[in-house]
Structure formats: C-alpha cells, structure tokens
Amino acid sequence: MATTQDETAPNTSAIALGAIAAQQDTLAAKTKKSQWWRAVLGEYPTGVALVTGRHPDTGEAIGMVVGTFAAVSEDPAIVSFMPSSSSYTWGLLQRSGSFCVNVLGAGHEALCRAFARGPEERFTTGEWIETASGDPRLADALAWFDAGIRDVIGAGDHDIALGDVRGFGVGQGDAGMPLIFLKGGYGTFTIPSLEFSPRGVAGSLRQAESVRQAVDSVAAELGVLAFVATVVKDSIVVLAAANVGGAEGAALVGQSFPFAAPIAPVFAAWSSAARRKVWEESSRHLLGVVDRPFMEGMLERVRERGYAVSVGDSLGAPFDTIVGDPDSKPSDYSRLWAEIDRDFRSLADPATLHEHVQAIQVPVFNAEGVTELELFISGFDLPMTPERFGEIRRRAVAAAAGLSEAIGGRVPDAYPRDLLD
Ligand SMILES: Cc1cc2nc3c(=O)[nH]c(=O)nc-3n(C[C@H](O)[C@H](O)[C@H](O)COP(=O)(O)O)c2cc1C
Structure with missing residues (x-):
C-alpha cells in the first residue's frame, strides 16, 4: 500500500532525523565553541608541569601533564593545579592523598610529549627519584613541590586541587629555561637582555x-x-x-x-x-x-x-x-x-x-x-x-x-x- 506524507504532520522517522540533525547542530556548535575557547585561551602562555604520584592500590608511578600549576599561599605553603574531573590520573591521585609537581624546562619537551601520549609511555624516560611522601620526582625538574592534598573544589568540568607543601626545591640539571605552552605549541623563555645586539x-x-x-x-x-x-x-x-x-x-x-x-x-x-x-x-x-x-x-x-x-x-x-x-x-x-x-x-x-x-x-x-x-x-x-x-x-x-x-x-x-x- 502506497502512503503519502502528510505535510503538516511529519512521520516518526522524520522526527528522528530532525532530532539527529538538531543534535548534530548542537554538537557542531559545541565543538566550534570549544575550539574557539581553546584558541582564545591559547593566547595565554602557561608553564608546564608534571603532576605525579602513586597508584593507591598497586603503588605504580602515575602522572599527568598540567598547565594549571600555581602557588596559592606562602604561609602556610599551598600549591594548586586544576585537573579535569574526569581525569583517570586525578581520580587515582585523589585516592592516594598526595602528589608531586615537577616544573619542566625546555630540555624536557620530549619527556612532556611522551607523557601527553598516554599512561604506558609516561615513565619510560627521565631520571626519577622519590619525594619524602613516596611520589615519583623528576631529578632534573627546574622546581618540585611535594604536597599532601588539602582540599578539592569542584569547578564545572574541572576541579581545583589544593595541596599542603611538605617539601620543595630546585632540581639538579641542565633542563634550561622553563618550558612554555602557547598557541598550542611548546617554546621557552628568552630574557630580552639576552638578545644579541x-x-x-x-x-x-x-x-x-x-x-x-x-x-x-x-x-x-x-x-x-x-x-x-x-x-x-x-x-x-x-x-x-x-x-x-x-x-x-x-x-x-x-x-x-x-x-x-x-x-x-x-x-x-x-x-x-x-x-x-x-x-x-x-x-x-x-x-x-x-x-x-x-x-x-x-x-x-x-x-x-x-x-x-x-x-x-x-x-x-x-x-x-x-x-x-x-x-x-x-x-x-x-x-x-x-x-x-x-x-x-x-x-x-x-x-x-x-x-x-x-x-x-x-x-x-x-x-x-x-x-x-x-x-x-x-x-x-x-x-x-x-x-x-x-x-x-x-x-x-x-x-x-x-x-x-x-x-x-x-x-x-x-x-x-x-x-x-
Ligand atoms: C601543555 C598541557 C597542559 C595541560 N594542562 C592540563 C590541566 O591543567 N589540567 C588537566 O586536567 N589536563 C591538562 N592537560 C591534559 C592532560 O595532560 C591529559 O588530559 C592527560 O591525558 C590526563 O591524564 P589522564 O589521561 O591520566 O587522566 C594538559 C596537557 C598539555 C599537553
């Protein structure tokens, strides 16, 4: 039996298609907004750090790259970073109760890229020692902070992680000036006075x-x-x-x-x-x-x-x-x-x-x-x-x-x- 479509009352498959199209529109709009958000944020340079710790069950080394490390308070010494609330590593760090921030230098770019590729590649390079809390610490990080998790504040799709600093210092090595992330790429810092005239x-x-x-x-x-x-x-x-x-x-x-x-x-x-x-x-x-x-x-x-x-x-x-x-x-x-x-x-x-x-x-x-x-x-x-x-x-x-x-x-x-x- 042939059917004709009533133009004022769309059939159910048309409704479904319309819903999909609308969803796609929303998705496309969201993706566009997200890309724009990231592009605009990309104008702001950040330092780059590895936040490391131990798996609370197995004790294996875990860690992630962050661009959101910041010092919060001097007395008492408190540091922070902002992990995505869906981050696998952050979930484990939260359960373990402590973390180490390792500030990267320009010489650490390859290590940083390895970390960004995925968990299995994260500790395959670099010389790792331990903080007093037992977390992995990059021996030649420019600076390091050994911290116990003090507080976690939910903020949209990210958390603000606050840590009480138990120890801190500068690393032993030649990693150079700080690694900097800007406009989606890595670079470093040059003191204007270093420019040759x-x-x-x-x-x-x-x-x-x-x-x-x-x-x-x-x-x-x-x-x-x-x-x-x-x-x-x-x-x-x-x-x-x-x-x-x-x-x-x-x-x-x-x-x-x-x-x-x-x-x-x-x-x-x-x-x-x-x-x-x-x-x-x-x-x-x-x-x-x-x-x-x-x-x-x-x-x-x-x-x-x-x-x-x-x-x-x-x-x-x-x-x-x-x-x-x-x-x-x-x-x-x-x-x-x-x-x-x-x-x-x-x-x-x-x-x-x-x-x-x-x-x-x-x-x-x-x-x-x-x-x-x-x-x-x-x-x-x-x-x-x-x-x-x-x-x-x-x-x-x-x-x-x-x-x-x-x-x-x-x-x-x-x-x-x-x-x-
Ligand atoms: C330069 C740079 C900075 C980053 N900063 C953050 C950050 O501040 N917070 C965050 O949650 N993820 C950040 N990421 C992304 C995480 O490193 C990435 O999502 C990582 O896969 C998270 O670890 P997980 O997969 O073990 O959860 C950054 C990545 C790069 C390359």
Whole structure:
C-alpha cells in the first residue's frame, strides 16, 4: 500500500532525523565553541608541569601533564593545579592523598610529549627519584613541590586541587629555561637582555681599537696581562688584550661570559638601574639567590676604592676551562659562580691584599659617568711588595682615566680623586 506524507504532520522517522540533525547542530556548535575557547585561551602562555604520584592500590608511578600549576599561599605553603574531573590520573591521585609537581624546562619537551601520549609511555624516560611522601620526582625538574592534598573544589568540568607543601626545591640539571605552552605549541623563555645586539658590539669594537694601544703599553710597562672588556646586554665581552711575551692575551679577545654578580662589579658600581638589574638577575639564574646586603657592601667598597680586586683561584684556571669550552653547560657555570662567590666573600684584609690579589679591575667612564669599559689587570707574581702593588694600582687607574678621556667620557665627581693625582 502506497502512503503519502502528510505535510503538516511529519512521520516518526522524520522526527528522528530532525532530532539527529538538531543534535548534530548542537554538537557542531559545541565543538566550534570549544575550539574557539581553546584558541582564545591559547593566547595565554602557561608553564608546564608534571603532576605525579602513586597508584593507591598497586603503588605504580602515575602522572599527568598540567598547565594549571600555581602557588596559592606562602604561609602556610599551598600549591594548586586544576585537573579535569574526569581525569583517570586525578581520580587515582585523589585516592592516594598526595602528589608531586615537577616544573619542566625546555630540555624536557620530549619527556612532556611522551607523557601527553598516554599512561604506558609516561615513565619510560627521565631520571626519577622519590619525594619524602613516596611520589615519583623528576631529578632534573627546574622546581618540585611535594604536597599532601588539602582540599578539592569542584569547578564545572574541572576541579581545583589544593595541596599542603611538605617539601620543595630546585632540581639538579641542565633542563634550561622553563618550558612554555602557547598557541598550542611548546617554546621557552628568552630574557630580552639576552638578545644579541651587533650594533652594540660594533660600537664597542670601534672603541676597543682606539684603546688597544693603551692596553698594550700598560701590559708592557708593568709586565702583566691586561685586557679591556665591555658589557653587551648580559655578557662581558673581551675587546682587546695584551700581555708581554705570551699568546694568552690574544686568545682572550672575543671571549664572553655572563655579566652576573659578583663578577665585574665595576660595571655595576657606576651603572644605570637597568644594567644593575641584569647583573643581579643573571646572578640569580646562576646561584639561585641574590644576597643584596653583601652586594651593596661590595659595590660600596668598589666605589670608595675606585677599582675592584679579586682574590682566590676561581678566576684563574677553573674560569678559563669553563668559559673557554663551548660545550660548558649551565650547571658548570653555576658551579663556577658558586666558587667565585665564595672567593669574593673571602676578600683578604686590605693591609695584606698585595700578597693575595689576583686581579684589579678599573672603570673607564663614558660621558654620563657610567662604566663603559673595564681595564682588567692580572698575571702578577705573588706575593708582591706593597710598593709593587701600589705602582700597579696607580698605573692602572691613570691608564683607565686616559681611556675615559680618549672615548669622550668623564670621571664622576664622586670618584676618589687621590687615585688620579
Ligand atoms: C601543555 C598541557 C597542559 C595541560 N594542562 C592540563 C590541566 O591543567 N589540567 C588537566 O586536567 N589536563 C591538562 N592537560 C591534559 C592532560 O595532560 C591529559 O588530559 C592527560 O591525558 C590526563 O591524564 P589522564 O589521561 O591520566 O587522566 C594538559 C596537557 C598539555 C599537553
């Protein structure tokens, strides 16, 4: 029997089809909204961390990638992250009662991708040790937090997980700057001051050429190693060097190393606030902390003296080995800076300085009275007589003042005038 369709009363299959179409529309709209939501959120950069723990029944390592780690409170120390309430790993972590946050560095991108691929690949790479709570901890994570779950707040399709911090610290390794997630991809962070400025270097090189003769004559007259260096962004760059009868000086030209406290204080003692900040922040990267009172005291002494001195071996062979090796890692620099820091703290009694002093650094000023170049003199035969040290100091200060003049600079009024006489 043939049937005709009543146009005002759709049949049941048409209703079903209509319902499916409507559902599809809603789904398409939802997907579109979700994609748009993610795209918009993708404009906001996040750090990347692995939240790890133990399966409450089997004890096996579990973990997930999160971009929502945040510190909540300092006292008491509380951290948080926001897991999807449907997350398999989060369900298990909640039952186990604790978690470890492992902050990833740029060097962890492959590990992070392995974690994102699925549970079976999550602990196949990386060196894992344990927190006091027994959770897996990535040995070279940039930072880690061992936390007990304090509270869970439901928020839509995610939870806000709050953890009481039981322990925290920085990892041992070379994972570099933090891994960052932005616009759906991984990247890392560059400090603007790290950006290379060829124009700045070229200008400094021209200056160096005009001061090279002065460096040569100081080195020849005193029988020492002398070099002139400048600051380019966050690096010290050696522009000209000389020493009598040795190739050592020539090898130094072009060498660069971090402009990071406590090294090269003459560049921070007469300086712009911005440059001073670079000096401190670079040091924070290498040493993990900045001891401001110590640095202030050191800079004050440098300003009173009119030059800086260094003692100890760290600026000798250990320095040359690490700075001269292009394969040196950030951890090598951190170790070297820790030694340099120790040496700067053990500065000898001024009365006996001539017996220990390894180097003297004198500022060359620009027109604003800011240190533009540093005249670095070392290679003395130790111990020296006080007279020999006095002669080196006088000659170095006079040469630096001559260089200030040669580059159109001016020695600031507050500079100790007796040194210039
Ligand atoms: C960079 C990045 C950040 C992420 N952030 C979170 C997050 O904060 N919360 C979350 O629940 N999932 C986040 N995820 C997704 C989870 O890692 C992913 O869903 C994982 O499969 C969850 O683990 P599970 O499958 O064991 O539940 C992120 C993924 C990536 C790649």
